[in-house]
Ligand code: FES
């Protein structure tokens with residue numbers, strides 16, 4: 357049988373349908389490709405949405421990342437000094453030349469964040485240098501956190517570098533002496549029958565609240581005079597962690613909380629729209645003036661709890677100075693010298709930011725904010741955290757370059773700054789370490 361004379365082929369040939377089949381095939385291929393493209397787009401969109409909702413934001417800026425861009429353009433250092441130097445070297449030069457003023461003591465007394473809880477898994481030890489000290493922070497397998505001096509009293513090894521957690525003890529990597537987390541006493545020396553009674557390492561008071569590990573620092577070695585407490589919604593998981601930001605700031609620690617009492621700076625620094633970014637050289641450009649942040653605030657010490665102060669703040673993001681787009685009311689609780697709980701009420705619900713400031717060096721602060729909220733607000737929380745990051749970068753540009761004026765020239769409306777300085781002075785004591793120029797001007 358001649359295959360070409362079969363009904364099918366003849367019929368197709370007769371009806372001249374071959375081009376039509378080709379069209380359909382092409383169309384199917386196109387539709388197929390289009391479907392794949394659609395699927396890919398939908399998947400990408402879903403991935404983006406889940407990224408925004410489920411993956412917490414982590415916005416990290418090092419010292420030279422914020423407030424030093426002008427050094428690359430026109431720093432006032434002169435061309436010869438700028439030539440051949442990278443940004444970090446220029447920052448170091450500017451830090452060296454800075455007149456810091458007559459500063460208060462550099463490390464106040466109180467609770468300071470060393471790590472976030474998630475940074476320290478059970479059975480792990482970490483080295484943290486802060487407050488002029490070196491800490492070995494470790495977590496037992498049972499989950500308990502202890503903080504000991506990092507340097508072993510035997511021959512000075514850093515126990516957080518290569519050391520191991522053994523039960524509730526930290527074992528030094530050099531000669532394997534063991535120290536109890538509970539009180540710092542030496543519990544075992546593997547090559548000696550006797551452990552001297554005086555063999556111990558300094559034990560630092562610590563606590564873990566709201567997923568942050570804190571150490572108690574006191575220049576007179578006094579025991580904690582107050583405690584931090586947990587926020588029930590964070591403890592129960594009702595509010596979910598939505599991300600964090602972290603900055604290294606070249607300033608004295610007191611400058612950072614002082615901003616809460618400096619109400620006038622809100623409209624000075626934070627009034628230009630977020631869209632204008634964080635470089636203060638450009639934020640007041642006319643281009644961005646169609647939208648503004650309007651602030652009003654009041655700061656006062658807490659009359660009942662001496663180590664606390666409160667700031668009440670109202671914020672509106674307005675278009676053409678008339679149409680409010682975002683309205684926020686803030687209740688900001690400063691607890692001690694280095695920890696702040698910031699509750700933001702919005703029309704969608706409450707967002708909570710936890711701020712910690714840790715002096716890494718006398719004039720180098722690690723500032724971290726973490727945001728918590730109801731899971732439904734995750735996307736909004738991300739936006740708020742990003743906005744807050746831009747706003748604090750504007751503050752950082754000021755902090756990185758300012759001098760400390762012991763007797764500032766204040767007007768009546770600035771009085772809360774004076775009150776804040778008085779309030780903050782409760783965290784200094786007779787032996788609080790003073791600033792030393794040589795100490796500060798080592799490399800960072
Ligand atoms: S230095 Fe730590 S055990 Fe010897």
Ligand SMILES: [Fe+2]
Pocket residue numbers: 615621622625626747748751
């Ligand atoms: Fe500010």
